[in-house]
Amino acid sequence: MAPPPSSKAARSRGVWRVARSGVRATTALLRPVQVAQTDPWALAPARPASGLRLRRAAGLGALALVTVLALSILGTLAMLLAIGVASGSDVAGWLLGVTLVLAIGVLLWARGRLLGWQPAPSALPAEEAQDLQALRALHQQARALPRPLRADLERTLQATAGALRATAALPTLTRDAFDVRQAARADLPELLHAYHAAPQQQPELRASLLVIEERMVSIARQGEQDAARAAQAQRAFVQDKYASTTAPGADGGKTPPGR
Numbered sequence: 140m141a142p143p144p145s146s147k148a149a150r151s152r153g154v155w156r157v158a159r160s161g162v163r164a165t166t167a168l169l170r171p172v173q174v175a176q177t178d179p180w181a182l183a184p185a186r187p188a189s190g191l192r193l194r195r196a197a198g199l200g201a202l203a204l205v206t207v208l209a210l211s212i213l214g215t216l217a218m219l220l221a222i223g224v225a226s227g228s229d230v231a232g233w234l235l236g237v238t239l240v241l242a243i244g245v246l247l248w249a250r251g252r253l254l255g256w257q258p259a260p261s262a263l264p265a266e267e268a269q270d271l272q273a274l275r276a277l278h279q280q281a282r283a284l285p286r287p288l289r290a291d292l293e294r295t296l297q298a299t300a301g302a303l304r305a306t307a308a309l310p311t312l313t314r315d316a317f318d319v320r321q322a323a324r325a326d327l328p329e330l331l332h333a334y335h336a337a338p339q340q341q342p343e344l345r346a347s348l349l350v351i352e353e354r355m356v357s358i359a360r361q362g363e364q365d366a367a368r369a370a371q372a373q374r375a376f377v378q379d380k381y382a383s384t385t386a387p388g389a390d391g392g393k394t395p396p397g398r
Contacts, residue, residue, distance in 0.1 A: 183278060213241055220235040267307045273328070274323050277292070281296070291348045295355070298351075302362070303319050304362075306319050315361065319358060330347055
């Protein structure tokens with residue numbers, strides 16, 4: 140006995156709802172998640188939450204599954220059409236060309252989606268990014284040091300990162316900028332290497348770190364003061380330039396003619 144038409148319609152609507160929900164879920168998974176911007180100068184950039192990492196893994200998995208499925212279907216269709224082309228069918232040749240174009244489109248689409256999941260490139264200048272990367276490597280190595288020495292090294296690294304940030308906008312290589320680069324590229328790595336070679340020299344190392352920290356703090360403070368003075372001078376220049384031309388009587392006492 141055939142089921143009544145109403146049950147067939149209900150079953151069709153149920154299948155349609157399930158399919159639509161699946162499409163929506165897949166589309167949501169394929170959409171890259173916008174991660175909140177973090178401080179690019181941080182020594183230990185914040186890692187995304189576990190939920191975001193799981194979301195990213197699910198999205199990449201869905202992207203791989205959809206891409207492989209689409210290419211499998213198009214590949215099978217291309218093989219069948221190739222048989223038709225070998226049989227001398229012109230229509231199969233045209234359809235084979237369309238299928239290959241669709242396959243290329245799928246690959247380009249998957250590449251675009253994959254690029255959307257990639258982290259944003261660093262906006263820091265090349266040299267500053269290299270120095271900051273060296274400081275981050277030292278920050279990772281500091282975890283294996285004894286607690287007092289680790290605290291001193293982390294403070295020095297933070298001060299060096301602040302000084303590096305303060306000197307990044309300088310148009311020329313000043314003495315302060317040179318000292319910051321030397322500290323990040325040579326002095327701090329050499330001090331840490333010397334400690335590993337002779338751990339009994341910890342007091343001397345802590346004293347050297349204190350000297351570098353004080354110098355870096357001074358450079359960062361000077362950079363902040365220079366930036367504040369530059370902003371104040373720019374603000375005063377803008378006010379003098381435009382306020383003098385809009386003040387009453389600035390045009391020699393003449394007023395616009397009346398209508």
